[in-house]
Amino acid sequence: MRIGLTGGIASGKSTVSRFLREAGAFVSDADEAARKVVLPGTPALDGIVAAFGRSLLLPDGMLDRAALGRVVFGDPDKLRQLESILHPAIRGYMKDEMDRAEAESPGRLIVADIPLLYETGQDKAYDGVLVVHVPHGLQVMRLMERNGMDEAEAERRIGLQMSLDEKKRRADWVVDNSGSLEDTRTQIVRWMTELPPA
Ligand code: ADP
Numbered sequence: 001m002r003i004g005l006t007g008g009i010a011s012g013k014s015t016v017s018r019f020l021r022e023a024g025a026f027v028s029d030a031d032e033a034a035r036k037v038v039l040p041g042t043p044a045l046d047g048i049v050a051a052f053g054r055s056l057l058l059p060d061g062m063l064d065r066a067a068l069g070r071v072v073f074g075d076p077d078k079l080r081q082l083e084s085i086l087h088p089a090i091r092g093y094m095k096d097e098m099d100r101a102e103a104e105s106p107g108r109l110i111v112a113d114i115p116l117l118y119e120t121g122q123d124k125a126y127d128g129v130l131v132v133h134v135p136h137g138l139q140v141m142r143l144m145e146r147n148g149m150d151e152a153e154a155e156r157r158i159g160l161q162m163s164l165d166e167k168k169r170r171a172d173w174v175v176d177n178s179g180s181l182e183d184t185r186t187q188i189v190r191w192m193t194e195l196p197p198a
Pocket of ligand 1: 007008009010011012013014015016142143145146177178179180181184
C-alpha cells in the first residue's frame with residue numbers, strides 16, 4: 001500500500017513520520033525531495049536557471065533559494081512556471097525512491113509525507129491518506145513555541161493553508177496528536193497493525 005501523510009504546519013507531521021519509520025514504514029519526504037531535485041547538475045536546477053537566470057546560483061553552484069523566493073514572490077505567472085519545473089521533478093524523485101523501497105522489501109508500508117497533499121491534489125494518487133490532526137488552538141500554541149512566533153503571526157501562517165478540520169474531513173484515517181507523544185506513537189503502531197495487507 002502507498003499512503004499519503006499530511007497535516008498542517010506544526011500539527012505533528014514530522015513527529016508522526018518519525019514514529020512511522022521507527023515502526024518499519026518507508027517514508028518518502030517531499031521536503032527532502034524538494035531539496036534533492038535542485039542540487040547542482042539536476043535537470044530541475046538547469047530548468048530554473050534557463051527560466052530565471054544565472055543570478056539565482058550561489059558561488060558554489062547551489063540554488064539561492066532566498067533569491068528565487070524574491071523572484072517569484074507576488075508574481076503568479078513566474079510561480080506557476082517554477083512549479084511546472086519543480087513539481088514533476090519532486091513527484092518523480094519520490095516515485096523512484098518508493099518504487100525502490102517496494103522492490104527491496106515487498107509488502108513494506110510505503111508512506112509519502114507531503115505537507116500540501118490536498119492543496120496540490122495529490123491525495124488521489126494514494127491508496128489512502130492519513131491526516132495528523134490537533135485542534136486549532138493547540139496548533140497555534142505549538143507553532144508559537146516551536147518557531148518563537150507571536151500569536152498573530154502563527155494565525156497568519158496557519159491561515160495560508162487548508163484548515164486541519166477540513167483535512168480531517170477528507171482523511172481516510174486521522175491521528176489525534178493532541179495528547180502525549182507516547183499516545184501518538186501508540187495510535188501509529190496500532191494503525192499500522194490494523195491496515196489490510198498489501
Ligand atoms: P509539523 O511537522 O507538522 O510541522 P512537528 O512534528 O514539528 O510538526 O511538531 C510541531 C511542534 O510540536 C514540535 O515542536 C514538536 O516537538 C511538538 N509536538 C508534536 N507532537 C507533540 C505532542 N504530542 N506533544 C507535545 N508536543 C508535540
